[in-house]
Amino acid sequence: MTNERLSPDDGDLYDDEDNLSVPDDVAEAVRTLIRWTGDDPTREGLVDTPKRVARAWREYCQGYAEDPAHHLSRVFEEVGGYDEIVLLKDIPFQSHCEHHMAPITGKAHIAYLPENRVVGISKLARVLHAFARRLQVQERLTAEVADCIWEHLQPRGVAVVIDATHGCMTARGVRTPGVTMTTSRMMGVFRDDPRSRAEVLKLMGY
Ligand SMILES: [Zn+2]
Numbered sequence: 522m523t524n525e526r527l528s529p530d531d532g533d534l535y536d537d538e539d540n541l542s543v544p545d546d547v548a549e550a551v552r553t554l555i556r557w558t559g560d561d562p563t564r565e566g567l568v569d570t571p572k573r574v575a576r577a578w579r580e581y582c583q584g585y586a587e588d589p590a591h592h593l594s595r596v597f598e599e600v601g602g603y604d605e606i607v608l609l610k611d612i613p614f615q616s617h618c619e620h621h622m623a624p625i626t627g628k629a630h631i632a633y634l635p636e637n638r639v640v641g642i643s644k645l646a647r648v649l650h651a652f653a654r655r656l657q658v659q660e661r662l663t664a665e666v667a668d669c670i671w672e673h674l675q676p677r678g679v680a681v682v683i684d685a686t687h688g689c690m691t692a693r694g695v696r697t698p699g700v701t702m703t704t705s706r707m708m709g710v711f712r713d714d715p716r717s718r719a720e721v722l723k724l725m726g727y
Pocket of ligand 1: 621690
């Protein structure tokens with residue numbers, strides 16, 4: 522389980538990221554953007570900004586270096602007859618929208634109804650982060666998390682609900698702070714059986 526320690530949820534990678542060398546063309550791209558927005562990239566406060574920005578973006582997007590399904594590869598088949606919903610609620614996450622590269626900040630609720638196989642509960646959050654740490658749209662993020670669990674755990678049902686605010690909406694454009702967007706993906710019994718769907722949504726607090 523050595524890769525547990527190298528998981529992006531820990532701080533280890535971030536130290537390495539601080540030393541990550543930044544190619545000249547990447548730094549120059551950030552200087553170009555600074556110049557274009559109206560500031561002087563050579564002034565003292567901005568001299569090291571291109572490197573910091575470049576490294577920050579590698580960190581925001583470290584999901585590209587991960588296979589989300591890897592987190593579901595270790596399953597427990599001895600579930601003691603447990604056949605009720607498993608729910609991980611209010612998982613905070615950050616992503617970035619692929620249209621503006623602006624922050625998407627929110628909470629996810631991830632549930633599944635196991636059929637013989639369960640995973641350590643933190644693994645559901647790791648799957649979420651592996652997809653969130655990429656350039657995303659909220660609808661696809663929701664679907665990718667649900668599909669990954671559906672495919673790799675083969676449960677009787679999966680429900681993923683995400684509430685998030687979008688920096689591209691709160692800080693620019695229509696500038697509407699506080700507005701959240703909700704997306705959901707229901708699969709298996711949560712899609713086909715209204716009572717199961719109502720039960721999982723109630724557990725999630727809807
Ligand atoms: Zn956007």
